[in-house]
Amino acid sequence: MAVRILVVEDDPLLGEMMEEFLSEQEFEITLASNAKEALDLAYERPFDLWILDVKLPGGDGFSLLKSLREAGKTTPAIYTTSLHTLQDLESGYESGCDDYLKKPFELKELLVRIKALLKRRFAHKQEEFEELGGGWRFCLGSKRLYQGEDLYSLASKEIELLSLFLQNKNRLLSHEEIFDRLWSYGESPSEMSLRAYVKNLRKILGKERILNQRGEGYLYVG
CATH class of the missing domain: 3.40.50.2300 (Response regulator)
Incomplete structure (x- = not known):
C-alpha cells in the first residue's frame, strides 16, 4: 500500500x-x-x-x-x-x-x-498494534484496522471512535466527550450516527466490549 x-x-x-x-x-x-x-x-x-x-x-x-x-x-x-x-x-x-x-x-x-x-x-509500527481478538488488530499509530493481514475499511469517524475507546479502556466516555473528538468544528454532532458507529464496532469487538450507560455515555471494557 x-x-x-x-x-x-x-x-x-x-x-x-x-x-x-x-x-x-x-x-x-x-x-x-x-x-x-x-x-x-x-x-x-x-x-x-x-x-x-x-x-x-x-x-x-x-x-x-x-x-x-x-x-x-x-x-x-x-x-x-x-x-x-x-x-x-x-x-x-x-x-x-x-x-x-x-x-x-x-x-x-x-x-x-x-x-x-x-x-x-x-x-516501531509492530509495537503500536492492539490485539482485539478474533484475528482483529488495530494499529494505534496509523489508525488502521486489520483482519489478519488484510486492511479492513471503516468510516473515518468509526476509526476515530475505536481509537478513542482503546485509549480510554474501562473509563466511561460521555456523549459530549465523544462528540468533541469525532465531530470537527462546524459539524453538528448526531446521537443517531454515534449509535450506528457503536453498532458497527460491536460487530467487530463483540457486544460485551462496548457498554452503553444510558443517558451518560459508553464504556469500553479492555
Whole structure:
C-alpha cells in the first residue's frame, strides 16, 4: 500500500511541483492550500505523514498542528517555511512537528527527510498494534484496522471512535466527550450516527466490549 502524504502549501506552483515529484516516488499525495481544508482532510482521512507550510490562508501551520496534536492525532509532520529565526524553530517543535525544512529547498532534500521520518515511524509500527481478538488488530499509530493481514475499511469517524475507546479502556466516555473528538468544528454532532458507529464496532469487538450507560455515555471494557 502506498504511503499517504498530506501536502499543505498555499503556493500553487510549489504545491504542484511537490505533488508531481512525490507522486513519481510512488507516494499517494493529497494537496491542500489553506488551513481549513487541511484540518478537514486530516480529520477525515488517515495519513502516514503531513507536510505543512507555516504561512497559510485562514491560519498558520503552527496552530493547525497544535490543534491536531491536542485532538490526539499522532501523524508525523514536517514544516516547510521561509521563517528562519530560532524563535520560529522553537515554536515549530513546541507545536508538535517532527522535522523542519527551510524554504527554498531542493525536492530531493525533502525526499530524504520524508524517508528518514517514515523509517523511524514504521520501525516501531509492530509495537503500536492492539490485539482485539478474533484475528482483529488495530494499529494505534496509523489508525488502521486489520483482519489478519488484510486492511479492513471503516468510516473515518468509526476509526476515530475505536481509537478513542482503546485509549480510554474501562473509563466511561460521555456523549459530549465523544462528540468533541469525532465531530470537527462546524459539524453538528448526531446521537443517531454515534449509535450506528457503536453498532458497527460491536460487530467487530463483540457486544460485551462496548457498554452503553444510558443517558451518560459508553464504556469500553479492555
